[in-house]
Amino acid sequence: MRRPRWIGVLLIALIVAGGFAFLGRWQLDRALQAREVGPRITETTHPLDAVLTPGKAIADKRVGQLVTTSVKTVPADYMLVQGRDNGGGVRGWWIVGHAVVTSGADAGAHLAVARGFTPDKTKAIDVQHRLEASAPEQLDLSGRILPTEPPDQPEDSMSGNPPQMKDLAIAILINRWTELGSNPQIFEAYLVAKNHVPAGLVAIYAPPPVQQRSIDWLNAFYAAEWVVFAGFAVYLWYRLARDAWEREIEDLQELEEASGQVAETQKVD
Structure with missing residues (x-):
């Protein structure tokens, strides 16, 4: 994983995960804003x-x-x-x-x-x-x-x-x-x-209604999906690096076994 090749792949995975996270945040905002009531x-x-x-x-x-x-x-x-x-x-x-x-x-x-x-x-x-x-x-x-x-x-x-x-x-x-x-x-x-306030009085404090929000669950589900995709991008990098490492170990083991067999054959000869 510390090899330049896999560090480069990690950077690509992090960029992809960041993009997915941004899309998840955008989808979550949509879930909250879609049904705004108030101001x-x-x-x-x-x-x-x-x-x-x-x-x-x-x-x-x-x-x-x-x-x-x-x-x-x-x-x-x-x-x-x-x-x-x-x-x-x-x-x-x-x-x-x-x-x-x-x-x-x-x-x-x-x-x-x-x-x-x-x-x-x-x-x-x-x-x-x-x-x-x-x-x-x-x-x-x-x-x-x-x-x-x-x-x-x-x-x-x-x-x-x-x-x-x-x-x-x-x-x-x-x-x-x-x-x-x-x-x-x-x-x-x-x-x-708000206007024509009689002399001796001040305008009545009347702020906008409290902002109310209800969640659009479909958009919230999509937001969760993007988070899963972001995590999967990093996991995919880990899985690819581990698979490559395991293949190298298998190749080394096969090479050692082959070298051992050659040495035994030469010894018998």
């Missing part, structure tokens, strides 16, 4: 009416989808949602408003909009009162659409002054919203707005 879908912005229909739950693959929509706010219906994490362990209050969609196929539908965050309760109440005293706003909003949270009684009993919720439950909000009309169309989700 690849949600990070492309769509109009709200292309993602969500009033009265219907949001599809799992669209949770966290970036959307745009035009709305008109309803100042009387601002609420506080407490205990919200805004990243880095900072907790505080969301100011959530009631808006009526004014664009697209769902114009006239009602939408909850989380407009901003503050860690200070007094500031949250001041901003809420200021917004309630303001005129309706026409806003072109962009942000993430998230599903309604389930009401958790008695946590969401509207305790406090002003009333404050712990969960952003649409079922609770609509019981307090005004200007709904006789047969309202209501989105069963809410928008976390």
